[in-house]
Amino acid sequence: MREAAYLHLRESILSGILLPGTRISEPGLAESLGISRTPVREALQRLSQEGLVELSPGRGARVRVITPQEVREVYEVRALLEAEGARLAALNATGAELEALEERLEALDRIPAEQYPEQMRVDFEFHSLLMEASHNRTLVRVYQDLRSGLALVRAHQQTLSQHPKTREQHHQILKALQQREAEQAARAARAHVLYFMEVVLEAAQRQGGQQWT
Amino acid sequence: MREAAYLHLRESILSGILLPGTRISEPGLAESLGISRTPVREALQRLSQEGLVELSPGRGARVRVITPQEVREVYEVRALLEAEGARLAALNATGAELEALEERLEALDRIPAEQYPEQMRVDFEFHSLLMEASHNRTLVRVYQDLRSGLALVRAHQQTLSQHPKTREQHHQILKALQQREAEQAARAARAHVLYFMEVVLEAAQRQGGQQWT
DNA sequence: CGCCTGAAAAGTGTATACAGTATACACGTG
DNA sequence: CACGTGTATACTGTATACACTTTTCAGGCG
Numbered sequence: 001m002r003e004a005a006y007l008h009l010r011e012s013i014l015s016g017i018l019l020p021g022t023r024i025s026e027p028g029l030a031e032s033l034g035i036s037r038t039p040v041r042e043a044l045q046r047l048s049q050e051g052l053v054e055l056s057p058g059r060g061a062r063v064r065v066i067t068p069q070e071v072r073e074v075y076e077v078r079a080l081l082e083a084e085g086a087r088l089a090a091l092n093a094t095g096a097e098l099e100a101l102e103e104r105l106e107a108l109d110r111i112p113a114e115q116y117p118e119q120m121r122v123d124f125e126f127h128s129l130l131m132e133a134s135h136n137r138t139l140v141r142v143y144q145d146l147r148s149g150l151a152l153v154r155a156h157q158q159t160l161s162q163h164p165k166t167r168e169q170h171h172q173i174l175k176a177l178q179q180r181e182a183e184q185a186a187r188a189a190r191a192h193v194l195y196f197m198e199v200v201l202e203a204a205q206r207q208g209g210q211q212w213t
Numbered sequence: 214m215r216e217a218a219y220l221h222l223r224e225s226i227l228s229g230i231l232l233p234g235t236r237i238s239e240p241g242l243a244e245s246l247g248i249s250r251t252p253v254r255e256a257l258q259r260l261s262q263e264g265l266v267e268l269s270p271g272r273g274a275r276v277r278v279i280t281p282q283e284v285r286e287v288y289e290v291r292a293l294l295e296a297e298g299a300r301l302a303a304l305n306a307t308g309a310e311l312e313a314l315e316e317r318l319e320a321l322d323r324i325p326a327e328q329y330p331e332q333m334r335v336d337f338e339f340h341s342l343l344m345e346a347s348h349n350r351t352l353v354r355v356y357q358d359l360r361s362g363l364a365l366v367r368a369h370q371q372t373l374s375q376h377p378k379t380r381e382q383h384h385q386i387l388k389a390l391q392q393r394e395a396e397q398a399a400r401a402a403r404a405h406v407l408y409f410m411e412v413v414l415e416a417a418q419r420q421g422g423q424q425w426t
Numbered sequence: 427c428g429c430c431t432g433a434a435a436a437g438t439g440t441a442t443a444c445a446g447t448a449t450a451c452a453c454g455t456g
Numbered sequence: 457c458a459c460g461t462g463t464a465t466a467c468t469g470t471a472t473a474c475a476c477t478t479t480t481c482a483g484g485c486g
Contacts, residue, residue: 080297251442
């Protein structure tokens, strides 16, 4: 039930049902889920450590507010991690892992542009598989922690995937991995993440102000 | 009281009172601290997310066991983060921050070699200040998360600080920061962390087997 | 009309109770 | 003598109760 509360809250936040800054009441959420406060509390604390909610002592939980400055910081760290992941993957990836990556890019091409959630899911899988191919589980863990925070940002930035450049960059990364060119893979991954950061920040500037979901 | 339970457990684990693999009983710990199970549970879950304890569903909590392979992974990621931190610090550090760093190195020289805990504390402060001088709070957060796991390793590796090379490497980093040479700072920080990793792994091999603290 | 005050409502933090489950140990069986 | 089974104990996960704090809102005062 803790897991259920966690997943429900996470989904509510990422899908935009709960806007940033919204207060989350333990009794309220517990009743709406038909469970007691205990698992709700534990779910909130987990989300707090993941950076999706803010927990002030004695004053309850709120959905976290993220500033553009913070988005920039997170993407810069992600670029660092993903570049290293790509470098290691070029050295350590197995044949099966390379095929799985290739398969995801083919799947992305097959998905119609209007099915945004599906695109996002496969895109996410591609990057996760890339990091796992590094064979450094600590790197993967840190990366996933960072991404759960990033999800907050992308929630309302729909339609920005499948930019023309994105597809080309994905293939550049894969090609470098297949040719075992570590430095080239790192550069390509870094460029991809930083390019995406600019797209996100631009879209945010157009549609919002100092903060958003 | 959650904080008290958290700090008590953390200290017990890092000081070696609780050895890796030891089962931690919620009722037992609650009684020994004179509090109820609720805050104990919450502390255990926090420690679980920080990587100090392992939490198997329905089967309670154990102090986590770390393998040399994992130590290598963690230090490699730390080297990556700290190199980036040093690079950014060379660009962004304020005068006051540079002075604080210098002060820590002077303090390290003043501490007698036998006061190991004090040395470790100041050494920790130096590295934390270095990362904070990067002015990227996300980078700092990820770094601190990683280090709390590392603390497990160093707990029983006393006497390995103040290796002759350590002092020199610290000063190399600081010098690069003062001269605003970003790439040199990154290289120096990376070399320092990786060197330290080798020292730790060597010490572990001498005194242990496949796993320790 | 605005601001301060104070009481009521809601909420957080901790303790405790209870149901379901894993673990350990002893006994019986092959 | 080894192994499986059954029972008793201990523990985890969830629910509920209670004290204390924060928030809210209405009424009175300046």
